[in-house]
Amino acid sequence: MAYKVASQSPAKLILLGEHFVVHGSRAVSAALDVFVEGVLIDDGMGNIEISYLDHVERYDISRDNVVTRFVKFLSQEYDVDSTPSLKIRFNFPTSAGLGSSASLASLLTKLFHKMYRGEEPQKEVIYNFGSKFEEYVHGNPSGIDLSTVVEGGVILYRRGEGVLDRIDSLDLGDSHIVVIDSGIRRSTGKLVANVTYNLHSLPEDIRKDVIDLVDSIVSYGWSSIKEGDSQSLANAIKSNHYLLKYIGVYKPKLDEIVMGFMDLGGIAAKVTGAGGGGCIYGLADKDIVRDIESYFRGRGYWVYTPKIYF
Numbered sequence: 001m002a003y004k005v006a007s008q009s010p011a012k013l014i015l016l017g018e019h020f021v022v023h024g025s026r027a028v029s030a031a032l033d034v035f036v037e038g039v040l041i042d043d044g045m046g047n048i049e050i051s052y053l054d055h056v057e058r059y060d061i062s063r064d065n066v067v068t069r070f071v072k073f074l075s076q077e078y079d080v081d082s083t084p085s086l087k088i089r090f091n092f093p094t095s096a097g098l099g100s101s102a103s104l105a106s107l108l109t110k111l112f113h114k115m116y117r118g119e120e121p122q123k124e125v126i127y128n129f130g131s132k133f134e135e136y137v138h139g140n141p142s143g144i145d146l147s148t149v150v151e152g153g154v155i156l157y158r159r160g161e162g163v164l165d166r167i168d169s170l171d172l173g174d175s176h177i178v179v180i181d182s183g184i185r186r187s188t189g190k191l192v193a194n195v196t197y198n199l200h201s202l203p204e205d206i207r208k209d210v211i212d213l214v215d216s217i218v219s220y221g222w223s224s225i226k227e228g229d230s231q232s233l234a235n236a237i238k239s240n241h242y243l244l245k246y247i248g249v250y251k252p253k254l255d256e257i258v259m260g261f262m263d264l265g266g267i268a269a270k271v272t273g274a275g276g277g278g279c280i281y282g283l284a285d286k287d288i289v290r291d292i293e294s295y296f297r298g299r300g301y302w303v304y305t306p307k308i309y310f
């Protein structure tokens with residue numbers, strides 16, 4: 001009988017500083033209590049089944065894509081002669097700013113390590129192998145997505161320096177986070193390249209000022225989070241929102257969602273992750289979260305009120 005192992009990895013939500021983190025600013029990100037789950041079956045068949053929220057894909061290892069490339073890479077690293085089969089289920093939208101590629105990279109590394117080393121991998125192993133997958137998908141990742149899913153909790157991060165500070169929970173009093181998926185799918189790699197192009201179209205001193213400004217906003221937001229001051233965090237979110245608009249990651253539908261969220265009484269909202277589509281997140285008083293959820297769900301959007309995973 002073929003052996004099986006199972007594991008899971010969380011989604012992530014960038015609260016402040018995405019894109020600018022690729023260029024040196026700090027950023028804040030949280031791991032969420034919604035997961036990609038998987039089972040690895042050591043049957044030598046190389047069959048891959050991936051269930052998304054709205055469809056299922058089935059193929060075998062002979063197909064060339066980022067998943068099969070990573071599975072072949074891990075098979076080599078773990079000296080596996082005949083490729084195992086995988087069953088994966090995403091319980092959150094993919095290619096939508098919630099860290100699906102980092103989460104999948106972490107999950108696949110955990111599954112291979114559990115099956116072929118008989119134990120959970122050390123964090124360093126997930127960083128080492130997972131960053132390979134992130135490079136296939138992103139081209140130029142800052143590393144924040146993988147750090148968030150590996151460390152859990154809420155982190156303050158800088159590229160090249162890693163996790164600068166971390167807390168286990170987010171206590172914002174009566175304010176709650178709400179995540180709304182626009183349903184528009186996009187490529188993180190292309191968006192990172194576009195933003196890099198836009199930033200590099202600016203004179204160097206202005207580019208530096210913009211990145212430094214975001215870094216100050218992130219620092220202000222991080223202090224607000226640690227003090228549980230949701231009004232100051234809301235100010236940081238709004239400022240970050242306008243700078244993300246400035247570097248071109250919004251689409252009319254994303255603007256519509258932000259405006260709808262604010263019209264319903266939300267405190268602040270912005271794109272999360274690479275933008276261009278994907279998810280918006282916002283802060284809202286607990287008394288109106290239900291109204292926001294039913295308004296957007298009624299219009300066919302995936303809406304989620306997360307808890308922090310740590």
Ligand code: MEV
Pocket residue numbers: 014017018019020021022097099138140141142143144145188192273274
């Ligand atoms: C993607 O989740 C976050 C970006 O800042 C890219 C990165 O940091 O690798 C857009």
